Amino acid sequence: MKVKVSRKEHFNAAHRLYNPAWTDEDNRKVFGKCANPNYHGHNYEVVVSLTGTPDADTGYVFDMKKLSDLVREHVTSKFDHKNLNLDTDHFKNLNPTAENIAKVIWSILRDKIDKSLDLKITLYETERNFVEYPAD
Amino acid sequence: MKVKVSRKEHFNAAHRLYNPAWTDEDNRKVFGKCANPNYHGHNYEVVVSLTGTPDADTGYVFDMKKLSDLVREHVTSKFDHKNLNLDTDHFKNLNPTAENIAKVIWSILRDKIDKSLDLKITLYETERNFVEYPAD
Amino acid sequence: MKVKVSRKEHFNAAHRLYNPAWTDEDNRKVFGKCANPNYHGHNYEVVVSLTGTPDADTGYVFDMKKLSDLVREHVTSKFDHKNLNLDTDHFKNLNPTAENIAKVIWSILRDKIDKSLDLKITLYETERNFVEYPAD
Amino acid sequence: MKVKVSRKEHFNAAHRLYNPAWTDEDNRKVFGKCANPNYHGHNYEVVVSLTGTPDADTGYVFDMKKLSDLVREHVTSKFDHKNLNLDTDHFKNLNPTAENIAKVIWSILRDKIDKSLDLKITLYETERNFVEYPAD
Amino acid sequence: MKVKVSRKEHFNAAHRLYNPAWTDEDNRKVFGKCANPNYHGHNYEVVVSLTGTPDADTGYVFDMKKLSDLVREHVTSKFDHKNLNLDTDHFKNLNPTAENIAKVIWSILRDKIDKSLDLKITLYETERNFVEYPAD
Amino acid sequence: MKVKVSRKEHFNAAHRLYNPAWTDEDNRKVFGKCANPNYHGHNYEVVVSLTGTPDADTGYVFDMKKLSDLVREHVTSKFDHKNLNLDTDHFKNLNPTAENIAKVIWSILRDKIDKSLDLKITLYETERNFVEYPAD
Numbered sequence: 179m180k181v182k183v184s185r186k187e188h189f190n191a192a193h194r195l196y197n198p199a200w201t202d203e204d205n206r207k208v209f210g211k212c213a214n215p216n217y218h219g220h221n222y223e224v225v226v227s228l229t230g231t232p233d234a235d236t237g238y239v240f241d242m243k244k245l246s247d248l249v250r251e252h253v254t255s256k257f258d259h260k261n262l263n264l265d266t267d268h269f270k271n272l273n274p275t276a277e278n279i280a281k282v283i284w285s286i287l288r289d290k291i292d293k294s295l296d297l298k299i300t301l302y303e304t305e306r307n308f309v310e311y312p313a314d
Numbered sequence: 315m316k317v318k319v320s321r322k323e324h325f326n327a328a329h330r331l332y333n334p335a336w337t338d339e340d341n342r343k344v345f346g347k348c349a350n351p352n353y354h355g356h357n358y359e360v361v362v363s364l365t366g367t368p369d370a371d372t373g374y375v376f377d378m379k380k381l382s383d384l385v386r387e388h389v390t391s392k393f394d395h396k397n398l399n400l401d402t403d404h405f406k407n408l409n410p411t412a413e414n415i416a417k418v419i420w421s422i423l424r425d426k427i428d429k430s431l432d433l434k435i436t437l438y439e440t441e442r443n444f445v446e447y448p449a450d
Numbered sequence: 451m452k453v454k455v456s457r458k459e460h461f462n463a464a465h466r467l468y469n470p471a472w473t474d475e476d477n478r479k480v481f482g483k484c485a486n487p488n489y490h491g492h493n494y495e496v497v498v499s500l501t502g503t504p505d506a507d508t509g510y511v512f513d514m515k516k517l518s519d520l521v522r523e524h525v526t527s528k529f530d531h532k533n534l535n536l537d538t539d540h541f542k543n544l545n546p547t548a549e550n551i552a553k554v555i556w557s558i559l560r561d562k563i564d565k566s567l568d569l570k571i572t573l574y575e576t577e578r579n580f581v582e583y584p585a586d
Numbered sequence: 587m588k589v590k591v592s593r594k595e596h597f598n599a600a601h602r603l604y605n606p607a608w609t610d611e612d613n614r615k616v617f618g619k620c621a622n623p624n625y626h627g628h629n630y631e632v633v634v635s636l637t638g639t640p641d642a643d644t645g646y647v648f649d650m651k652k653l654s655d656l657v658r659e660h661v662t663s664k665f666d667h668k669n670l671n672l673d674t675d676h677f678k679n680l681n682p683t684a685e686n687i688a689k690v691i692w693s694i695l696r697d698k699i700d701k702s703l704d705l706k707i708t709l710y711e712t713e714r715n716f717v718e719y720p721a722d
Numbered sequence: 723m724k725v726k727v728s729r730k731e732h733f734n735a736a737h738r739l740y741n742p743a744w745t746d747e748d749n750r751k752v753f754g755k756c757a758n759p760n761y762h763g764h765n766y767e768v769v770v771s772l773t774g775t776p777d778a779d780t781g782y783v784f785d786m787k788k789l790s791d792l793v794r795e796h797v798t799s800k801f802d803h804k805n806l807n808l809d810t811d812h813f814k815n816l817n818p819t820a821e822n823i824a825k826v827i828w829s830i831l832r833d834k835i836d837k838s839l840d841l842k843i844t845l846y847e848t849e850r851n852f853v854e855y856p857a858d
Numbered sequence: 859m860k861v862k863v864s865r866k867e868h869f870n871a872a873h874r875l876y877n878p879a880w881t882d883e884d885n886r887k888v889f890g891k892c893a894n895p896n897y898h899g900h901n902y903e904v905v906v907s908l909t910g911t912p913d914a915d916t917g918y919v920f921d922m923k924k925l926s927d928l929v930r931e932h933v934t935s936k937f938d939h940k941n942l943n944l945d946t947d948h949f950k951n952l953n954p955t956a957e958n959i960a961k962v963i964w965s966i967l968r969d970k971i972d973k974s975l976d977l978k979i980t981l982y983e984t985e986r987n988f989v990e991y992p993a994d
Binding site: 331333335344345346408409410411412413414416417441442443444445446447448449450 | 723724725727728730731773776779781782783790840858
């Protein structure tokens with residue numbers, strides 16, 4: 179049976195929800211206060227989970243210190259204290275919903291981690307709103 | 315691959331564990347202090363999770379504000395500051411264990427949410443006791 | 451300079467807010483859903499804090515294991531899985547608001563702990579509602 | 587002896603730290619990534635604490651439901667899903683550091699609450715950065 | 723559909739990560755500061771989850787009080803305030819990584835719980851590092 | 859009125875409670891399982907609080923990023939993944955109770971921070987055991 183190891187990291191960012199194909203009024207109707215043109219923000223918590231077989235010599239599925247370094251280098255250092263809509267390429271043409279942020283983080287990390295390990299992202303936008311990708 | 319979105323809501327309620335087919339002594343033997351005839355209570359936290367494909371226009375699997383409204387209208391407003399055994403129809407003939415409360419909440423919400431979305435309930439009775447329905 | 455040591459314990463109880471000198475309607479008007487005649491409940495967290503000078507031999511202001519035992523023996527074992535209004539003498543004639551519960555716990559413990567140590571109670575009724583007695 | 591009652595509320599906002607009297611380079615030097623011109627954001631938690639004597643009839647220092655309503659009406663509804671620098675009058679000419687946000691919230695609420703009650707604000711910018719005003 | 727019930731317990735222990743087949747230098751290279759010869763330690767939180775069908779008479783998948791007792795008797799009383807490497811038989815020849823601790827706890831409990839119930843262990847080494855066994 | 863700013867940092871360490879002037883039996887009698895000769899450990903959380911007047915130009919009492927750097931350089935990097943009794947000079951002749959650890963951290967930092975700012979340390983040994991120095 180396999181083991182899943184998880185590391186939680188965080189970043190603080192501004193964003194707004196917005197579909198450029200719609201009028202401002204329609205954006206406000208669909209996204210409510212999340213469409214505020216001047217942005218709002220969150221303390222995001224991101225959990226990166228890897229599933230695999232522990233190595234016989236180390237007892238590690240994956241060194242969590244290295245996992246932390248990987249997430250900080252490729253994800254949180256790019257998003258932390260940024261405006262997701264304006265300061266990142268990933269959300270230039272993609273609405274930064276929690277769902278889409280989780281998918282983007284998964285795509286960034288999937289290339290950096292051996293394919294023998296399953297990868298899953300859990301993203302907390304607030305303590306009460308969170309998403310998982312891929313779903314179990 | 316699908317995305318799971320989750321919203322956490324809360325309610326504060328009294329309850330007791332009790333099987334009316336048994337003697338008081340047997341109830342005390344099985345349920346211990348949870349059988350106290352004068353009830354005790356909890357700050358319940360309920361996580362409602364929906365799994366599906368994000369909408370191409372919104373980037374949402376489900377609008378979490380609407381999910382919050384739905385849970386508040388149909389679940390937490392009915393259970394909050396209530397005695398689950400005495401003040402609700404659901405537990406008139408059903409023992410309000412965490413397992414059964416989760417199943418009742420699932421049944422209430424299943425009718426209100428499109429069948430294309432998987433529905434899962436996680437119920438925290440305390441920080442250290444919690445249940446999930448359906449199990450993964 | 452002195453050191454303050456704190457131990458957090460918990461109990462789960464039912465209660466209702468109610469002034470017997472008032473009509474049911476007035477109780478409902480003042481206490482809202484907290485006046486529900488069939489009770490509701492909470493997972494209470496109680497922090498007991500003692501301020502004093504660490505002992506030269508032990509480095510302790512007070513042994514936290516003994517503080518935990520004291521709180522469990524005299525407070526949480528009496529209130530846990532109980533109805534505060536019906537099952538305890540303390541709230542037979544006293545409204546079990548968070549303020550009053552904190553004062554009662556303080557009174558119970560004040561006699562059990564040497565007067566050279568300052569005693570303070572912090573009571574969480576929920577994660578978002580809490581009281582401290584005495585105030586700093 | 588008096589009792590302190592506290593209510594925790596939350597709001598999600600964007601902000602940047604910036605002194606308009608300085609060059610952009612100086613702002614970057616002093617405020618680091620917090621000076622990002624496109625803003626970043628936080629899930630703020632605000633604890634409002636009132637110290638006084640419990641009322642003999644209610645057992646309340648202050649009704650926490652009313653305290654919650656007051657904070658939501660005058661504070662969090664004004665700041666939630668807003669850009670503190672652009673969308674509020676309070677920070678048009680005041681740098682929205684945690685210190686200043688706490689002082690502004692104190693000023694807003696001080697007028698709404700009877701002077702017989704001491705008022706204190708605790709503001710969490712993140713789980714690890716927080717401020718209190720006034721200091722004990 | 724089945725229900726999963728979970729109970730969270732805790733223990734405080736010292737450990738070091740170390741492969742006796744390697745030189746000290748290699749251990750330091752692979753395990754970093756976790757290889758410190760004089761040990762370091764953690765507040766471990768262990769979640770034990772059982773999946774099954776609630777009993778018709780009790781509404782329980784498994785009595786969480788009994789689950790707590792079982793985990794305390796067979797796991798946490800053995801590991802709490804111990805040095806995992808020196809004071810336990812389980813890690814005499816097994817590196818006490820979070821992955822291996824979770825597997826050991828699973829093995830200890832699997833014999834004590836009816837095979838009709840699925841068993842899963844989640845182990846938090848810190849709030850930000852945790853593992854699950856078996857992975858979903 | 860002054861503002862108090864706080865920064866929370868963490869370290870994971872092993873320790874044992876022990877008075878070398880006593881027999882092993884007496885140590886066991888007084889410190890219980892905390893006297894285990896092979897050590898145990900904790901995830902310590904340390905909150906460093908500074909009270910002062912916000913600077914007119916920055917709005918800061920103290921830059922929390924700099925406070926974090928200071929605590930990491932002088933405290934947590936010295937204690938993290940260490941055995942407090944064996945690997946640090948501070949506890950060679952001082953019992954590493956929570957009370958004494960808090961006092962040591964205060965002494966280390968007091969020299970590094972301007973005397974115009976009040977300094978207070980809050981140390982969490984576990985989520986349920988914590989100390990403050992100096993007491994309010």
